[in-house]
Amino acid sequence: MTKKQTIKRKVKEPEPTNEESVSEQSDNEENEDLLQAVKDPGEDTTDDEGIDQEYQSDSSEDLEFESDEEGNYLGRRGNKAEEGKDADDDEGEDEDEDEDEEDDEEDDDSDDDSEDSDANDASATPKDDQPSSSKAADAQTKAEPIIEIIPRDPSKPEYEESDTSDEEDIRNTVGNIPMHWYDEYKHIGYDWDAKKIVKPPKGDQIDDFLRKIEDPNFWRTVKDPLTGQEVLLTDEDIALIKRINSSRIPNPEHNEYAPWIEWFTSEVEKMPIKNVPDHKRSFLPSVSEKKKVSRMVHALKMGWMKTTEEVEREKQQKRGPKFYMLWETDTGREHMRRIHDPVSAPKRDLPGHAESYNPPPEYLFDEKETKEWLKLKDEPHKRKLHFMPQKFKSLRAVPAYSRYLRERFLRCLDLYLCPRAKRVKLNIDAEYLIPKLPSPRDLQPFPTVESLVYRGHTDLVRSVSVEPKGEYLVSGSDDKTVKIWEIATGRCIRTIETNDVVRCVAWCPNAKLSIIAVATGSRLLLINPKVGDKLIIKKTDDLLAESPSQDIIENERIKTAVQWSNADPDEQEKGVRVVITHFKPIRQVTWHGRGDYLATVMPEGANRSALIHQLSKRRSQIPFSKSKGLIQCVLFHPVKPCFFVATQHNIRIYDLVKQELIKKLLTNSKWISGMSIHPKGDNLLVSTYDKKMLWFDLDLSTKPYQTMRLHRNAVRSVAFHLRYPLFASGSDDQAVIVSHGMVYNDLLQNPLIVPLKKLQTHEKRDEFGVLDVNWHPVQPWVFSTGADCTIRLYT
């Protein structure tokens, strides 16, 4: 900073010269005096000041004044002018000046009012002086004769360099700080009166450029960072800068090649200054040293002492590991403590053909494989090979494997960081896990091919049932019809229209009656199909025509749930004989083996959802007073007086005589869809919507004996054959799977279950496949109904 200031000072020197005067008094005489004074001392000293002051007796005050004012010349002036005090002083001293002063004052006023004008002045006179930019403007005209004088006085700087002038320069009171702190402000600091010093306006680049073109002194114009004013460098300054830049001594007067003065002699004198002769011992070898050396030699000879090389060699030898016979025999084992239960690390896999430098061509990756390999960059474990096979034409061309180091490192990590455990590696064939079952060929007969398709329904066929003699077939469909078919020919014998969707049909298992129970909407129709033996038809009609006398008073609960009635005449025409109207839609109807009782299920019926109807007495019962869940289906035991009720998750078995719960079967499935009981009554098959079929051995456990996942979708229904050890299941995956389910009389032998045949001819429609399956009562034939409006017979 100090250096800067000095430069600044020097920079300022020419200013007064151009503007005639640094001192604002700008007396010509004074100036001359000053010039003289400065001239005289040449290179100034502070001492000279006194002389100066002596010279300038009249202006001394002013000078002091100035020195006091320091950098705030401009502002002070204006203030003074306003106050008029300054003016008084001036008047007192020089009347001549007064006029000028007054002018100045006016100017100054304007300056104060607006810095711009001042700035304009300054721009007009680029080398303007801070103290009197305005003055200069005035003075220019006046002091023209002096202009000639001033350029020739290089003594001005000397004057300026004096203490007073030094202080004079400091107009900005901010002190020694980085000036860029004021970059954002309009002012650049504060003067002595704590007034802001406003930054001179900055011309834009065009102005700069114009000045560069027009002003011949542009290149030597420098901006004073402290005041923001521009200063013009003198020739001396430039010379000085040049000398410094070229790293010469700044003072041009200094002579680098001055003659060398040898202050001390470099010659060695022949004669010593003191002339004492050497001592005798400097000629004779030392005895003590000789003794020492001889002792050392002896020590070396005896090996007590060693040379440094020997020591080094020994150390080297000592450093390396020593090997000896660690194991006495190949297999002999010395008992030592070892780590607990050691598990040796598995060896690395040995390379295959693909790793060869010249593999068979098929091992090289084609484009697709390469792409895939590169794609799995982030998951290298998923790659087929951990390296890319390559082929080289010659051994010489094989480069070092780039991942070799990394692989070795990973192996090291595995050795000490990978957890180890002894595991038995399962080395079995998948076939081994398939249970050994007899071949289906040995378990014939069973249906293998689709032989008939019964077409005629126009909507999905919900249910099918076969006549006990096995000649006719009844089916109920969503198109609100019940159709009776002749099995052998596939001919539809009769179509009975109902008022609602037919949910379930069930042919009475008693061969002496010809009744079909049809669940349509909330009505249960008992229909005489009028097919088969005429006598039986007649007998049935007779039986159903007369309603038995009601001697038992039915309670309210049943009355509100069920009403028995004879069919209307037009319905009578169709064959409907009795109508049992329920209070909720019926989902399922099932007969008891003897054909007197039938049970219906109404899932929405809450605690009255299962009903048992007695045909002979035209009476209904509600077996349960409490609902144990959403009842899905019910079933009569073929032999015993038992009643199976399937809720969503469980199956309950009730004794109808004792009226108590016998057993609860746990299915562990989400939703039961249907069930079927083995004709002997000890095994129950349950189908569920979660793709499973459960075989319960009722004597064995309440948990399934076997769970079969034969189907790929929800299983809709299952059915046991009455004679053959067969069962069938139908599922939403459009398949009917026929399985062999043999139950032995020997209680110790478990049932044998063998899936035999998958029959998949139904078409898919709206996520539904097969809805119901049923067996022919005599033949190993299975009927299935599907969502594709057909009934199919497999034989």
Add this chain to the structure above:
Amino acid sequence: MRRPKKYEAGEATQYISRRAALRKLQLSLNDFRRLCILKGVYPREPKHRRRAQKGSSEIKILYHTKDIRFLLHEPIVWTLRDYKIFAKKSGRDRAIKDFRNLKRRLALFPEIKLDHIVKERYPTFIDALKDLDDCLTLLFLFSTFPSLHLIPREQSNLCRRLTIEFLHYVIASKSLRKVFISIKGYYFQAEIKGQKVTWIVPHYYPFKPQSRQEVDFKVMSIFVEFYTIMLGFTNFRLYHGLNLAYPPQFPSTMLQDNADTLKDETSFVSERICALNFDLLRTDKVQEDEEEPDIDMELLEQDGDSKRIIKMKQEAQEVARLRTLFKGLKFFINREVPREPLVIIIRSFGGKVSWDSSVFSGSTYDESDESITHQIVDRPSLSTQYISRDYIQPQWVFDCVNQRQLLPTNKYFLGEQLPPHLSPFVDAKRDTYIPPEEKALHDPSLIETHAQSEDESDEEETVANEEDDTVEQELLDAQLQRAYQQETAEYKKYGGPDGVNEDEEDSDGEDFNDEDQESSDEEEELDEQTKRLQEERKKMSVQSGKVHKVNKRQLHKAEVDEHRLQARMVKPRHRNLFRKLIREKQTKEKEEWLLRKKRRNIDSDTKEAKKLAKREARKAAAAAAAAASQLGGK
């Protein structure tokens, strides 16, 4: 009685987390790591992780409590602590510039002793041999290393010394069995005392600067620290087993770690190879006469000939043949060939080897030596060639060793397109894809027929395309017949112990007669294909009906369906396993299929190209002939 708390007994007390182990041993993680590596202590996989971790299910590194307790008594723990003290004290001395003290301390640097650990980790010598794979691979890698920040120079020097000693043992004992050039390096497999030891020598130059995340040399260096000791002791015992002096003495010019070798890797390598081409000093001065295998043979002969014994006998014979595979052969290695593996192989199978003496030191004879039988060359052409020797490519040596016989050199001649180099480590009876080259190795008849068919087809292609099918059919038949004969012969060999030789000498006609006589018995053994083919051949004129074919497909479909249904009867507890196995099988089959398909495509492409080239050549020849005749006419 106090009610037992949870995790106070059972699996929870058997395992200890790493953190707890550190606390128990009072060691820093670095020291613990070093201790684990040196002592061979590794984390354990508990049976029930949750139980072992006292209820937390995050994955922790668990050690067996007994292992940690075992480490507690390890003397080197104290050495590790001494290191710490040493570092502290010497650091202090250095800081206060007490150099006298520092020097004294440096002389007392605590040495770590690992001898007892080697004995403890490998109680028998065989155990050490079993674990030699990783050791050798790592040491061979380290022996090529330059001076690195974390690896002391002495360590890599020691590695060099020990690996060369081991190679010398392999050469002297002729125990090398299999070699393989992989893209990663050269695989060597030796059989030492019945143990298969496999190691990899990397291709030059394996070292590359690695980032710390990629490779931590510090860890590897600790491993090497242990492995050098282990290999040293192993070498010692191996050398003594062969009556060789240990450590082996090499001429003073070899293997001196002077400034030159340290600076120049190539000069080091050449010295190392040169050291390999040098017979070791024997302590007993008796030339070894492979006594051991002979005794074995006698023993085997006494035992009679059950299947296994026969197999072992064959194996022993093969090995005996292998050990003298290159005996009497003189090799000369051209300078562009990587010499090290070749020198090891040739020398360990009894061959003599040399190289250009002007380029590398240690050569024993010159290129101009007339007794050289093979010159190994790895360049497309050579200006001066001697008639007396075979110019072969290096792969010949490797393939010879793997097939345990001297192969014909014609496929490996100078500038020849090499046949694929197959890995000797694959199981011949595996159920994955086997490339045709490998099949040909096991059944030499295949390779002949292959060649024949090629030749014939080449001839026939020009004649007519129609004949092709019939000829191929015939070839196929012949092949099948041959296979069948072999099968029956083998059957007889194992069925009747007396008729081993007779059956082999039986002529084809006789065989056929036998077959006719005992047709009822043997037809059952025939696989379906041969049967069908025979039938077809018998009545060539009869066309098989289409209906039959369809039926067959249906039958197959039915079978598949049936199988599928049965597969759904897998027990629920096995279902996942079953699915996994099936999936694995499927991927394997797919891979095999893919390789087969690729091979087929490649083969057909090459055949096509060959045909095209031939046609072109013929056309050109015809044109030339025409031109010549024209010229002649004129």
